[in-house]
Amino acid sequence: MNRNLKTFLWTCTLPALVLFLVFDLYPFVRAILMSFYSWSGVSDVKTFIGFDNYRTLLHDPIVWKSFKNNLFFLLVVPVVTMGLAMLFAVMLMRSKLKERLFYRTTFFFPNVLALVVISILWSFIFHPTFGILNSMLKGIGLSGLTHAWLGESGTVLWALAAPMVWQAVGYYMVIYMAAIEGIPPDMYEVAHLEGASQFKQFQLITLPLIWSVLRITVVFFLIGVFNFTFVFVRIMSDGGPDHASEVLMTYLYGQAFSNGNFGYAMAIGVFMLLITVVLTFLSEAFMKREAIQY
């Protein structure tokens, strides 16, 4: 390699690489190492304690409660979001509605809003006294159904899941629409001539042909859910009432920044990481099908 070229290549790649190594990879590795220490973060005293943090974790009831809540979100939010997204995508692509662009633009819009804005907005929708949900229920004579949605342990998880779905549906809908667009239209024409119903067409043409896209979105979404539940939970319920909506990330955050248990917090983090990895593999295995070419 001539010297001139070499200088050029490294001038181009090194700055980004250094930034990445120092502020992405290093913290990542350090987090794993930290989970084996007992450390308050402020003092210089760091004691290596092996797997003690993990032992504590296994016997911490709040960890398991948070874990269950994480699983709730990981299951409910993707299923509902992707179900709706798929339904809307099929409706928009298969029926030739004139106002198609309007729906596409509208449904996608919540996705560009800040999660903080969405969380605050939905806190008001669920507000017990002047929220629009309760006042709507009263207006149509269903006062019995009103709740302090974010303040009751029975409703809080569902109330948190609603805005998560609301903000994500349009994003996945647009992806599925693009995937459906790639299917040759003559396949549907043939199916139509053969007398296949809309549902059969979906089951036998649409679904198998966009399966690979669906599979990737599931994996991406699972990771996304882990990241964004923090903002919703923190702003809308702060883990309450009585840890009923605590998730691992909010618990980790409290352990680190309120209680100063940095080592323990990172053990929770590694636990989270393991869950993400396991879920990714599970969903990959679960959704494995022969790829269909057309």
Add this chain to the structure above:
Amino acid sequence: MTNFKSFMANLPARIVLLAYSVIVLYPLFWTVTASFKTTTEFYKNPWALPKALHWGNYINAFNKANIGAYFLNSVFVTAAALAISTTLAFMAAYVIARYDFPVFQWIRKLYMVALFFPVAFKIVPLFLLLNQIHLLDSLWGLVIVYAASSIPFTVFLMTGFLGSISKEYEEAAMMDGCSRFGILFRIIAPMARAGLVTVIVFNFMSYWNEYIMALSFISTESKRTLTLGLAYLMEVQRYATDWGALFAGLVIVMVPTMVLYALLQKQITSGLNVGGLKG
């Protein structure tokens, strides 16, 4: 007759789609109207429209809640992080897309894996790192971690775009005696404009809307970004109950993304197909 038939066939779909449109749009409409309501109006009936446009909420948001300063902080952090991440990732992506040396392909793979790092996982060690290098509670610290966090994604997306540009242009420019950097910035960059706009829009959204890192790394009131300021405003208003200012704040945060979305709607939604998923 066929017109009527197709209208009826589409009716169920249309009802479902319209119903969901209301679910999306009404909360947004409600936010905007609430930002013009007086406190008494706010408590009276959540469904009613304000009697008059009560701009006082916006004035309060700027004067008492310091939204103006937060706005400037957000503008600064977003602009600086965009400049850094776009430039660095563009240069790196060019080399990765064009030069087939193993080392650059390894770097590419490293970035691919990093796409899957959960953000939450590195907050605590980043906090400690920033503390050590005296960039905690600093807007520049925020700029650097924002830029770093989007390097893998930006390189990944740009590599795809740059790979599709024909090599002939560079060869021709090289014959004319143009330097390698000259080629990169004067020939490739303008040709990759669509790709650059897409990554800038995506990163703009993620920086402008970011909350977790700002919450963790910024402690001085005057250094808050908009989302952080808004979250604090919400906590304060629980006791002060000046809801109007909070809603005005929500609208102020929403407006820039709304404008951008209106202008670049196509780029944002088509970037999804090129970027995240077909790779």
